[in-house]
Amino acid sequence: MTAYIVRRLAWIVVLLALVSALTFVVFYVVPSTDPAQLRAGRNPSPDLVESIRHTYGLDKSKPAQYADFLERAVLHGDLGYSYGHDEPVRQLIFDRLPATIYLTLGAVIVWLAVAIPVGLISAIRRHSIFDRLAMGIALLAISAPVYWLGLVCLYLFSKDIGQFPIFLGSGTYVPPTTDFGTFFGSMIMPWFVLAASFAAFYARLLRSNVLEVMSEDYIRTARAKGVRERIVIRRHVMRSAMTPLVTVLGLDIGVLLGGAILAETVFNIPGIGRLSYEAIQNGDLPVIQGTVLLGAFFIVFLNLVVDIVYAYLDPRIRYS
């Protein structure tokens, strides 16, 4: 197991290097905004532009710039300095990451809390009205884009412009350390809106997993032996049916931690997603590079976590 994890970690490092190389190519081949022009202010003297280019290492060849970047990132954890913001990229990411983490984790709790009971009940009471209704709503939720759902909810429920002013609206985010009440109030809508399509997807997935497991032989045997339905479900079905959910959950968390661009945009939450989106809009390469790496890191890291958790959940799997 240990050897396996070490190997996987090594592969993660290689993968991140490749991701950063690809990012570098995509965004550098296409000339982004010249940071020297951006930072030098208006009517800059050529000397100043040159010195700024030198400070950023932009007077070197492209491969050399990439080598510099890798060296700094690997040896010092330094992701460079933003062209647009007057700050190091690492600082920007640290400032924005908490909002994204709160958004993601809150939404995960919401969607699991909704999806697990709904999925189970739908499976057990297959073809009941509850099942049909729940699965119908689920399909609708999967079909609605998060930003549109967000707008509709804001229009209906936000305190500032809503028809039924209940929750704090867009742009009201404050860190929980500043004012927990406001933070919580401002996140209720984002959590539910972001969770909606995930909850729907998980409920559907769980339902079909449960149905599949229940049709398997060992469950039938257990039933035939007269084990009570409740216990069959708790002991056997849940465990097998939940395992695939863990995989998907890990991947989804990984993607969301890299920035929930659309949800953050609609609710105006200052997270990683907005940071990266703005960086792309403004050609702020160091920030793009930093946020892409961060996102890729979360994805591959959670992949690894999923595989390890999997091994514990499903005793048939042994990594070597």
Place this chain on the structure above:
Amino acid sequence: MQLFMRRFREDRVAVAAAAFIVVLIAVAIFSPLIRSLAGAPDPNLQNPNALDVFGTPTGPSSAHWFGVDELGRDVFSRVLAGASVSLQVAFIATGIALVVGTSLGMIAGYYRGWADTVISRAVDVLLAFPILLLALGLAAACSGIDGCLGGLIQPGKWLVIFVIAFVNWTYVARLVRGQTLSLREKEFVEAARAMGSSDRRIVFSEILPNLVAPIIVYATLLIPTNILFEAALSFLGVGVQPPQASWGQMIADATSIFGSAPWFMLAPGIALVMTVLAFNLVGDGLQDALNPRSARS
């Protein structure tokens, strides 16, 4: 196949959804005709007279069924015009992703060796990317005046198609590779090989036909996803170019004024949700029909 059609036909919801899609395709093709029958203006006609004295758009009326946007353009006409873009992008991008993904997946799975290593590693790298960020980045990078790839790809519909296909083929390739790996060990493939069939023949007559079903199922998942993908890119401002109407872009435009002009966000949003829902329903129906033992229904 007949069995499959019968099973699908028994699923009334899926049939209704399929009918809706057929209507939608007709609408997309004949939207100018429908518009003129309805007496609605050109989707790109700017009519400042439909704005009030403060420049805010006016709501639904007999002249403008769904109201107008911030430039005084008719929202009804633009929702109609958006259908065509949405469907074209989703179908073409999905098609390209399937062709590329299937070819590369079969090569990797059938030949294994270094071809497999290269393709699988490339897929790994791309899958490690935050997808939306990669798409946004590609689109933004190509949205310069000259486009990208030496001007081959210009901002607009084709760029969106390219971007979506580019981030999509990996999933298809991974799926097909896995299937091919197991198929190539199957007895009928072994038998064909023993009879001296060429690789090409084995791939096209033995393996590919067995991939059709899973690929169709996957395509039904991809199309609605890609409709949403196009809308998301347009929502974020890197999709189709103005003045071309797109649902995602209309929702983005509505974002700043949805408090005072909710109709502007509702019409394209409902169109989008209904379209995606219809494709999802048809997808569900197809899966059930193809795979009757599945516990889905």
Place this chain on the structure above:
Amino acid sequence: MLVIAALAIAACGGSDDDSGSSGSSGAGGVSTGGKPVDGQKKGGHLTVLAASDVDNIDPGQAYYTFTYEVLAGTINTLYSVRPDDDGSNPVPDLADGQPKISDDGKTVTVKIKTGIRYSPPYNKVVTSKDVKYAIERAFTPAVPNGYINSYFAKIVGVQAFTDGKAKEISGIDTPDDNTIVFHLTGGDIVGALVMPVTSPVPEAYARKYDEAKGQSTYGRHQLATGPYMIKSYQPGKSIEVVRNPNWNADKDYKPAYLDSVTFAEGYEDPGVATRRITDGKSQASGDFTIPPDQLKSLAQGSKKDQLIVSPGAGNRYIGVNTTIKPWGNVNVRRALAAVLNRQAMLQVRGGALLGEVANHILYPTVVGFEEAGGLKGAGQDFYAAPQGDLAVAQKYMKLAGYPSGKGSSSTTVLIVGDNTGPAKLNAEIVERAVSQLGFKPVLREVSHSTMISKYCTVPKAKVALCPNLGWAKDFADAGTILDPLYNPKNIVPQGNVVTPQYRGSGIGADIEKAQALPAGKERVEAWAAIDKKVSDLVLNVPYIWDKYPVVASANVQMVNQLWNQGSIDYTWSSLK
């Protein structure tokens, strides 16, 4: 001042763009300026919400509206403008009395007040040498300054200084600690003595920052002489100003009622910020523009008193690149002006509340505006119909050599515009106008800062039309608009604002001649004539004379800077 750029870069976060609003006809009694009122309540804290950061907090580098707003309470320029003045009547600030100008106009002597002290940690007394150093440093590469060459290069000895041949500018004399004398090669410098670069910077303190590697870091450590000083500056997050303990109220005309002000940055959604201000307490708006729908509800509702809309906030025009076909032809340009629905351009920004339909480049409040035709303009038929007139456009297309009155659809016209807010709508109206002329428009929408820095100020990018440009005066002189925008001398490969790149019709010579004239009637008329000429040649297509809206909470007695595009003036505002 590239206003639109200023505000726009401010807004690059993605929300809205720049400009503002209000006032005249359709507005229904919205205030056009918060007049200073004496004897207000002292004390309290004001929070100004802003979308983005200052361009540069160093007074030697600052060039944008919002930065001026922040620095207004911390620096004393030689002269400054009272909040209710449109900029034409500067009053002495650091200076003691009006400048003495020699008969030939080439020597300007300014006395400065005695006993003005810097804020901690420096605490020393301001001398005229500090003003001299402040100007000199702005000519060095470490302190990039957007206007210094336009307004101060006429001082004798600047060339030798920038070439490194002289250690100081020989044309600035400081015979004693309270006198500074400018020797000029010609023209006028008095108007420019309101610019932030004339606020004192003590060499003994600032040198170490100015000589740091790269750009000077003095801005982060700057000293104040005004009623307030910068307590903390976190780029992109906040700027806090508090009372300057060394300020002497008897020597300054500003009342400084408030105890402290926080400029809270990062309010990228102007709708959210506006609502927060109007519903909250002790807040005011900074660099962003109030969205049209909120402007409407404010102007019509009970919160009307919390809104101020100021005229004279700048102009908006389509930058026309005359080096690209078919825009080299004056009649094609006239056809574009004729077909463009300028009324719609204004309408989508918020209507009459936010400005007036323009028909020449100079805008109301600029000295020379009336002489150039005032609101009516010079009466050309291609500016006659605010809604656009296709027949007139076709007439000019025929004159341009298109017998059918329509251009060829094989002629593509590259337009680069903004991708958010009303500016995006403006770009799409221009796109429509170009297709009405018969050409094939290709519109690329990018963020405002990208539009400016990558396309519209870079001749090599070969952009034909830039619909989202605008300019605001630096001070009342019309030369602060016409020279930077039209003098062929200013055409540069990067950061070029002479969008037409037009060298014909003797424009350059006209501008040089006007620049050499001393302040007075003749100078004003010379500028007015140049305005008429560039507007008649349609070197850019003017479409709006802007008005700018600001809002404050109900408990704020709001005063705004008419001279600075209507920004809030926190040195005069107070809490009720």
